[in-house]
Amino acid sequence: MAPALPHAVKLLIACSGIFASFSYFAVLQEDVYKKKYGEQGEKFSATLLAIFVERAINAVLALIGMLVLGGSGVQIAFMDIFNSGVSQMLAMAASNESLRYVSMPTQILGKSCKMVPVMIGGIVLGGKKYTAGEYLTVFTITAGVVIFNFGGQEKKGGATDSTYGMLLIFASLVFDAVTSGLQDSAKAKTKKLNPGIEKAEPTMFESMFYTNLSGSVVALALGAVAGQIGQGIGFCSAHPEVMTAILFYSLASAMGQLFIYYTIAEFGPLLLATVTTTRKVFSTLYSIFRDPTNKLSMQQWSGCAAVFVGIAFEVLLKSQHKPKKEATKKA
Secondary structure, eight states, rough: OOOOOOOHHHHHHHHHHHHHHHHHHHHHHHHHHHHHHHTTOOOOHHHHHHHHHHOOOOEEEEEEEHHHHOOOOOOOOOOHHHHHHHHHHHHHHHHHHTTTSSSSSHHHHHHHHTHHHHHHHHHHOOOOOOHHHHHHHHHHHHHHHHHHHHHOOOOTTTTOOOHHHHHHHHHHHHHHHHHHHHHHHHHHHHHHHHOOOOTOOOOOHHHHHHHHHHHHHHHHHHHHHHHOOOOOOOHHHHHHHHHHHHHHHHHEEEEHHHHHHHHHHOHHHHHHHHHHHHHHHHHHHHHHSSSTTTOOOOHHHHHHHHHHHHHHHHHHHHHHHHHHHHHHHHH
């Protein structure tokens, strides 16, 4: 039997996989939404159709993985996993819809604070306990991202955010918390359903399948009600290259989700939120360094420094925590 990978190597695989997959995903997705098509320069706007296709492809690939590699063979808390996919879809819908009613900086602030509801959801719904170091890490990284996003902006008077838009952001954060809590709860309930099995948990492909299945169903239903399914199909029929791009970035998303579920299985939703939030900072830095005319203010550099310190501390905590568990098992 091959020896298990060191904890630090697993962490490197998880982080680099998410960074690479979703960076490539972002490039392909930009082609779909930013390019103009046809003589009239139309833009693709059927977001729910694209989400449905993406989630459906992820579900199909996960199903193939289940059929090829087999399932876990344990009783699974299906409803918790299924519901986490629904809440994940609702969080995405609320976040995207909020941009119609609030400014981009306001929405960015909400996204920057995503790790806070993830932790709250883990505590309330998943029964998780976090150390003081983990609380400090979340605070440091969240504060750093907020400082970075607002450090180079000047406030303009007169602009106000609607109450409805703020409620949508709040709803998105609530659904983020619910998603995180349901993911933790699913793992805990699965263990309770299988008391005689030491490592009773769904496989990565099982979690991926049921989460994406529910997400695709919700996207299809919402898209049908909003009229985006028919509109999107008509647009893609007139411009086939759009669907081709959607299919390719959906495959990139599937690869990213493999790393996401690997991260959840090995480290939990909190580290996942840490990695995905930090990736946004790195993506912004890439854009800045690619264009030398863009400069960061001292406040933005301090925000970056706070994020990097938080990441380093997170890695240190995780690398120290795992060996203790392994030592306990050996004892």
